[in-house]
Amino acid sequence: MLNPKIEKALNQQVILEAESSQAYLAMASWAEVQGYEGIAAFLYLHSDEERMHMLKLLKFINERGGHGIVPALKQPGSKLKSVKELFQQVLEHEILVSNEINKLVDICLKEKDYTTHNFLQWYVSEQIEEEALARKIMDKLKLIGNDASGLYFFDRDIAGLSAGKQDGTDKAA
Numbered sequence: 001m002l003n004p005k006i007e008k009a010l011n012q013q014v015i016l017e018a019e020s021s022q023a024y025l026a027m028a029s030w031a032e033v034q035g036y037e038g039i040a041a042f043l044y045l046h047s048d049e050e051r052m053h054m055l056k057l058l059k060f061i062n063e064r065g066g067h068g069i070v071p072a073l074k075q076p077g078s079k080l081k082s083v084k085e086l087f088q089q090v091l092e093h094e095i096l097v098s099n100e101i102n103k104l105v106d107i108c109l110k111e112k113d114y115t116t117h118n119f120l121q122w123y124v125s126e127q128i129e130e131e132a133l134a135r136k137i138m139d140k141l142k143l144i145g146n147d148a149s150g151l152y153f154f155d156r157d158i159a160g161l162s163a164g165k166q167d168g169t170d171k172a173a
């Protein structure tokens with residue numbers, strides 16, 4: 001049985017994962033409108049993954065005798081200046097999510113809830129991968145700078161950048 005403090009904290013994380021999904025969906029739509037098909041496909045997929053993260057939490061809360069709450073969502077921003085700005089926001093968002101997951105892990109240890117602590121380890125590993133991928137993308141974008149042909153190839157090749165990740169932990173979702 002979940003203790004109410006943990007249930008509340010997990011439901012907060014449900015909100016954050018759902019908002020992540022919405023934010024990446026808005027970014028995908030922006031990229032699609034700008035003609036970046038590869039980036040759009042990458043972000044649509046990322047949005048779906050975040051929804052899976054949300055669902056996985058929701059189901060865990062319910063399985064443990066709590067009540068997973070489906071939240072109302074804020075409208076995400078839909079205006080971006082550049083691909084670089086977009087991925088900078090992705091990186092910052094993933095760092096924020098990692099910090100929140102770490103706080104959750106900390107609450108579990110304080111409350112001696114080792115079952116939830118164990119469940120959260122999947123999220124800890126996932127965040128390591130997502131942050132690493134976002135950093136790799138930002139490094140590439142810094143190299144490309146304002147070079148239009150570089151951006152063209154980046155858009156074409158971005159699916160390959162996430163290939164390792166998709167073969168890995170996401171299957172566990």
Ligand code: OFO
Pocket residue numbers: 017020050053094097123126127130
């Ligand atoms: Fe990338 O945020 Fe989910 O866990």
